[in-house]
Amino acid sequence: MRRIGRVAVAVAVAWGWASVAGAQAPAWQVTSGDVKVLVPMKPGGSFETHSTSLTGKVSVGAGAPLPVGGELAVDLATLDTGIALRNQHLRENYLQVARGEGFARAVLSELGLRDATGAGFEGRTGFTATLLLHGVKKPVAGSAALRREGAGVRVEASFPLALSDFGIRPPEYLGVGVGNRLIVSVSFVALPATGGK
Numbered sequence: 001m002r003r004i005g006r007v008a009v010a011v012a013v014a015w016g017w018a019s020v021a022g023a024q025a026p027a028w029q030v031t032s033g034d035v036k037v038l039v040p041m042k043p044g045g046s047f048e049t050h051s052t053s054l055t056g057k058v059s060v061g062a063g064a065p066l067p068v069g070g071e072l073a074v075d076l077a078t079l080d081t082g083i084a085l086r087n088q089h090l091r092e093n094y095l096q097v098a099r100g101e102g103f104a105r106a107v108l109s110e111l112g113l114r115d116a117t118g119a120g121f122e123g124r125t126g127f128t129a130t131l132l133l134h135g136v137k138k139p140v141a142g143s144a145a146l147r148r149e150g151a152g153v154r155v156e157a158s159f160p161l162a163l164s165d166f167g168i169r170p171p172e173y174l175g176v177g178v179g180n181r182l183i184v185s186v187s188f189v190a191l192p193a194t195g196g197k
Contacts, residue, residue: 026119026192027070028153030056033188035074039081040179042172049090053078054188058111060119065128068111072186075105094168095134102135108186113144122147127157134166142184152191159184 033054040046051074058070076097081087091097097104108129115125124145131140142159163170163180170178 027057027059028190029193030054030072030188031152031191033072033186036185037079038183038185040181042177042179043175047081047086049079049081051075051078051080054186056108056188056190057193058190062118064117065112065114066116066118066121068113071107071109072188073105073107077104089171094171099135102132105132107132108140116146127159129159131161131166133161134168136166138165149189152189154189155187157186 032052033056034050034052035054036048036050038046038048053075054072055074056070056072058068058072061067061069076095077091079087079090079095081090095103108131110128110130112128113121113125114127115123124143126141127144128139128141130137138161140159140161142157144155144157146153146155148154161182161184163178163182170180172178
């Protein structure tokens with residue numbers, strides 16, 4: 001009977017600690033952001049597409065690598081290459097944003113900051129994440145820099161991705177086309193979220 005009592009107390013203490021830890025996890029809301037994608041061309045050159053439609057709410061956990069809950073998302077229908085016809089082909093033929101869930105947005109989740117030491121970390125760190133793009137989820141990895149900016153945090157991050165990993169066939173016509181490996185750059189400011197996580 002005493003053993004059962006000790007187990008019950010241990011479970012209660014663990015539950016209480018987990019609740020307190022969860023309640024104290026800092027939550028951050030993206031207030032402004034920019035996503036740029038460098039698209040290489042074959043046989044040479046490149047172009048850039050970008051969007052300011054970045055949204056997200058994340059919470060910082062504890063441990064190493066430092067876990068970051070929540071997600072960051074960009075509305076793919078807002079990507080702009082600077083040429084209307086190219087925008088249309090990108091959104092309709094390749095990203096297929098009209099297919100809806102899993103296609104309309106690119107979503108980063110399950111983030112881990114490899115070199116971060118806590119919620120107040122500033123500096124450069126490697127990171128891992130899961131990217132949902134074109135209905136496919138794949139792990140990605142890159143580098144990020146975090147610094148305090150007033151009451152918030154500015155994050156600058158970049159990572160490579162291969163279109164073929166997400167079931168997207170790079171367009172090509174008569175030997176001219178898009179390379180398979182793109183570089184994604186994300187910049188945003190996050191402020192402490194109101195109303196908790």
